[in-house]
Amino acid sequence: xxxxxxxxxxxxxxxxxxxxxxxxxxxxxxxxxxxxxxxxxxxxxxxxxxxxxxxxxxxxxxxxxxxxxxxxxxxxxxxxxxxxxxxxxxxxxxxxxxxxxxxxxxxxxxxxxxxxxxxxxxxxxxxxxxxxxxxxxxxxxxxxxxxxxxxxxxxxxxxxxxxxxxxxxxxxxxxxxxxxxxxxxxxxxxxxxxxxxxxxxxxxxxxxxxxxxxxxxxxxxxxxxxxxxxxxxxxxxxxxxxxxxxxxxxxxxxxxxxxxxxxxxxxxxxxxxxxxxxxxxxxxxxxxxxxxxxxxxxxxxxxxxxxxxxxxxxxxxxxxxxxxxxxxxxxxxxxxxxxxxxxxxxxxxxxxxxxxxxxxxxxxxxxxxxxxxxxxxxxxxxxxxxxxxxxxxxxxxxxxxxxxxxxxxxxxxxxxxxxxxxxxxxxxxxxxxxxxxxxxxxxxxxxxxxxxxxxxxxxxxxxxxxxxxxxxxxxxxxxxxxxxxxxxxxxxxxxxxxxxxxxxxxxxxxxxxxxxxxxxxxxxxxxxxxxxxxxxxxxxxxxxxxxxxxxxxxxxxxxxxxxxxxxxxxxxxxxxxxxxxxxxxxxxxxxxxxxxxxxxxxxxxxxxxxxxxxxxxxxxxxxxxxxxxxxxxxxxxxxxxxxxxxxxxxxxxxxxxxxxxxxxxxxxxxxxxxxxxxxxxxxxxxxxxxxxxxxxxxxxxxxxxxxxxxxxxxxxxxxxxxxxxxxxxxxxxxxxxxxxxxxxxxxxxxxxxxxxxxxxxxxxxxxxxxxxxxxxxxxxxxxxxxxxxxxxx
Numbered sequence: 193x194x195x196x197x198x199x200x201x202x203x204x205x206x207x208x209x210x211x212x213x214x215x216x217x218x219x220x221x222x223x224x225x226x227x228x229x230x231x232x233x234x235x236x237x238x239x240x241x242x243x244x245x246x247x248x249x250x251x252x253x254x255x256x257x258x259x260x261x262x263x264x265x266x267x268x269x270x271x272x273x274x275x276x277x278x279x280x281x282x283x284x285x286x287x288x289x290x291x292x293x294x295x296x297x298x299x300x301x302x303x304x305x306x307x308x309x310x311x312x313x314x315x316x317x318x319x320x321x322x323x324x325x326x327x328x329x330x331x332x333x334x335x336x337x338x339x340x341x342x343x344x345x346x347x348x349x350x351x352x353x354x355x356x357x358x359x360x361x362x363x364x365x366x367x368x369x370x371x372x373x374x375x376x377x378x379x380x381x382x383x384x385x386x387x388x389x390x391x392x393x394x395x396x397x398x399x400x401x402x403x404x405x406x407x408x409x410x411x412x413x414x415x416x417x418x419x420x421x422x423x424x425x426x427x428x429x430x431x432x433x434x435x436x437x438x439x440x441x442x443x444x445x446x447x448x449x450x451x452x453x454x455x456x457x458x459x460x461x462x463x464x465x466x467x468x469x470x471x472x473x474x475x476x477x478x479x480x481x482x483x484x485x486x487x488x489x490x491x492x493x494x495x496x497x498x499x500x501x502x503x504x505x506x507x508x509x510x511x512x513x514x515x516x517x518x519x520x521x522x523x524x525x526x527x528x529x530x531x532x533x534x535x536x537x538x539x540x541x542x543x544x545x546x547x548x549x550x551x552x553x554x555x556x557x558x559x560x561x562x563x564x565x566x567x568x569x570x571x572x573x574x575x576x577x578x579x580x581x582x583x584x585x586x587x588x589x590x591x592x593x594x595x596x597x598x599x600x601x602x603x604x605x606x607x608x609x610x611x612x613x614x615x616x617x618x619x620x621x622x623x624x625x626x627x628x629x630x631x632x633x634x635x636x637x638x639x640x641x642x643x644x645x646x647x648x649x650x651x652x653x654x655x656x657x658x659x660x661x662x663x664x665x666x667x668x669x670x671x672x673x674x675x676x677x678x679x680x681x682x683x684x685x686x687x688x689x690x691x692x693x694x695x696x697x698x699x700x701x702x703x704x705x706x707x708x709x710x711x712x713x714x715x716x717x718x719x720x721x722x723x724x725x726x727x728x729x730x731x732x733x734x735x736x737x738x739x740x741x742x743x744x745x746x747x748x749x750x751x752x753x754x755x756x757x758x759x760x761x762x763x764x765x766x767x768x769x770x771x772x773x774x775x776x777x778x779x780x781x782x783x784x785x786x787x788x789x790x791x792x793x794x795x796x797x798x799x800x801x802x803x804x805x806x807x808x809x810x811x812x813x814x815x816x817x818x819x820x821x822x823x824x825x826x827x828x829x830x831x832x833x834x835x836x837x838x839x840x841x842x843x844x845x846x847x848x849x850x851x852x853x854x855x856x857x858x859x860x861x862x863x864x865x866x867x868x869x870x871x872x873x874x875x876x877x878x879x880x881x882x883x884x885x886x887x888x889x890x891x892x893x894x895x896x897x898x899x900x901x902x903x904x905x906x907x908x909x910x911x912x913x914x915x916x917x918x919x920x921x922x923x924x925x926x927x928x929x930x931x932x933x934x935x936x937x938x939x940x941x942x943x944x945x946x947x948x949x950x951x952x953x954x955x956x957x958x959x960x961x962x963x964x965x966x967x968x969x970x971x972x973x974x975x976x977x978x979x980x981x982x983x984x985x
Contacts, residue, residue, distance in 0.1 A: 219344050219950055221341035222344050223951060224270055224948070227976050229981055230979070231982075232261070232331075232980040232982060233982060233983050234327060234982075235262075236982060237982065238981045239259070239261070240252040240253075242974040242978075243953075244971040244975055245952075245972065246957050246971075247270075247944065247951065248480050248945065248971035248972070249481045251485075252484045254485060260324050260325075260328040261334075261980075263481060264330065265334050265980065266335065266479075267332060267498070267500040268331070268332040268333070268336045269338065269339065270946065270948070271475055271500040272336055272353060273343045273346070274475055274501075275332070275356070275364065276353060276354075278367040279363040282301065283302075283363055284302035285298065285553075287553050290556065292558060299553070300376075302563055303572040303574070304375065304572065304588065305572075310594075311359050312591045316591065321597075322358075327503075329358050333356050361501055361502055362594055364500075364501030365502060366588055369587075369593075369620045372620040375586055376584060377582075377585075379819070380526065380649070381576055382399075383650055385577050385803070385815060386399065386803070388578075389803045389809065390799075391424055394799075397420050398796070398816070398819060399819040399821060400825075401821070402414040402703075403416075403821055403824040405687075405705055406706040407712075408687075408688055408689055409674050409682065409690055410674070410690050410691055410694075412695070417824075419834050421836060425799070425802065425836060426836045430798065431839055432794060432839035432851075446519040446686030447468040447469050447516075447686065448467050448469070448684070448709075448731070448916070449465060449467075450712050451465070452681050452716065453632060453681070454631020455631065456680055459933055461629040461933065462631050462632060463722060464626075464633075465728075466516025466927045467731050467916075470924040472878075472880045472918075473883065473920070474901065474902060475944075476944070477499070478506070478924060479499070479500050480496070480497060480498070481498050482971060483505065487603065493602075494508055494601070495508050496509060496927060503599060504601075507925070509931045510604065512604065512605045512606070512931055512932065513606065513607065513609065513626055513627070513628045513629070514927075515624065516625050518623045518685065519622060519623070520637055520639075520686075520698065521686055521703045522637070522641075522698040523698070523699025524620075524699075525586045525701065526584075526649045526658075527576070527583070528583040529654050529655055530581045530582055537583075539569075539655065546567070547567040547568070547569075548565070550563075571583045571585045571586060571589055582652055583658070585661065593639070593640045594619075595617065596618070597613060598617040601613050606630065607627075607632040610628065611636050611673065611675070614626070615636055615668035615671050623637065623686075624638040627930070627931060628931055633676065633680070634676065634682070635675075636671050636674075637672060637673075641698075642664070642665060643662065643665065643666050644696065645660050645661055647660070647661060672689075672694030674689075681716045681717070683709055683713050683716060684709065685709035688700075688706070704820070705738070705912060707738040707912045707913070708912065708916070710737075711738075712730060712733075724936055724966070725938075725966060727928045728926070731914055731923070732964045734908045734909045734915045735772060735913060736774055739788060742788050743780070746767060746784060747764070753850070759857055766779055766780045766867060767783075767784075774910040775908050776872055776876075776907065778871065778872050779870050782872045783870065785872075785910065786856040787852060787856040788826075789856075790855050790856045791830070791849070796817050797816065798839060800813075872908070876906065876907045876910070876917065877904055878903070878905045878906075878962070879919045880943060881901045881902075882900035882901065884900055885897070888900060899949035902958060907922075924941070924942065934969055934970055937969030938966045938967065939968065940961040941957060942962075943958055944957045945957070
């Protein structure tokens, strides 16, 4: 009997070892080719691809088309699955890979019909851009074909990778439109709900144009509104939205950037810093590369971050200018209130039939699902929060919104040149910040900008006015801009950048709170000279200036009570240990932050519930939580304590605030066991994973799970300070560079270069990003060299 058991155990062990060996062989066979010579018919001349020990790529070519072909080759070898997810995300085709769990997501993307828009745009691209794109596509498919085995993700999914097409690169750009724009105009919907069922006064108070945290480049500001009285709102007969399931704050997909002129650097050249805040995953959004080639009878060099799927360096330096981007949060999307009856919608030309666009969604392992997009000539039809219907009008629906002009940054030699490239580039509209080697700096908007009518499009607009919302396209020379300012310093952080006519041009698409920008501005104003290391210190600033006054508010609130519960007494002791930073070991910061978010959600949900009762509406929770710029109302109300804003179950504002504080503490106790254990680092523990991590069971050995996840580390930083950091969200890169002095530049990137867990440089550089250690922009000594050689004619 014992002998039989031993035989079975031995057989099982052998089977496990054989299975492991097979799995390892399949996995390793999809590693990229790093060295040697490869024949590549699409090239006109040989191209050299070298990598350093961290996988940083240098591409040396004789012309741009060959360089982009090589970039496509490298992107496919390292990141093809990432590219595939991007094109499928934009076109609504993830169900083909992931089955039914992606079906609703695909439907939400299909309504925009961007695959059709991309196909039209492809046909209208200039000849030289089509040629560059064709070279890139050839490189992608050559890179995919050269792998000895399909990328490992497709083995896990049991599917096959499909060849790359030119339209797919345009879809990848559209995927970024989705990331950076409010494609369903939910901000407009929430504002309309408040205005239509409340009042304009209530809207302007709870969703103002700006607050005292604003830090616009021109110093413009908006006056603070007074607290609305009981003729506008009366919560005193309503019940507070207490005990509400906590809804985490939605991440502000944005970024920080700042620049100082040559007057503030030792070299006399301007210096740029840029960190783009996005969702964090493996592999990272960006892929680092340096491209060297000849164009327009001159050598060209570009180094920085590329976006797998696209033939361009998105942010970086060319030796003469450096450029960076942050999300502009302008008004690039509208909701148009529809009047629909029996399949027809009203227009100024009379009723029009709702267009029905039929499609099929292929679902892995299931039958195809028929899907019908209901469409007007303004855009697809969606439901409003109150159950009525609107048409979505979005910049991305116009093929003019996208082009490949950003690739022209290679030839920009001055601030003026780079500003012009930004203004004609077809990208999601962004704040573009430029620094040049002559010492000049400037800001403008990159991307297509509509000419707006006088209609307020930050709310749902009546169909009668829909045909005159946009009156054409703004000429680049008329774009808002700030060039060589007297302060010799510029900053952007997703907040309102400018007032007056510039503000009217950009519109309000839901600006971020100005706290990050103001904190950056204050640091810039406090010094006269800067080095790269000092700009990195700004990027890593985790001081909690935004929440400081709330910590003081809670301390005063607790100290003036006649008696405290044991939990409240513990909270008071914790507040005494406040460090003033979002530090990993600070539990007081976690508590104040949770109170602030609980209060915001409770206040705005209480207003929403009051509206619902007044007008007999059925609304999903959190509709008003989608509003922006809430801080002004929150702070004024907590300090002025108006009786008409106090729900009926509370005798005073102090009682209400204490109840919210108790809820915040309960949230943290439930999550961490006890309050002292709720340190910010534990609350903000990094959770950066590969999309395929979800297919690996929880009981799998830890070494296997580590192949698809970065180490789970405690992190400093948060959303309302320069060091933006969450568990799955934060700085997707940090670039600090003086054009012409790239050898002194700094670059951070979470996750590193590799898309393959067995790569020799998997997660290399990740700890520099985690720890905030300066790491070089340029690649080090070459470790691997690959030659791509055209076949003999």
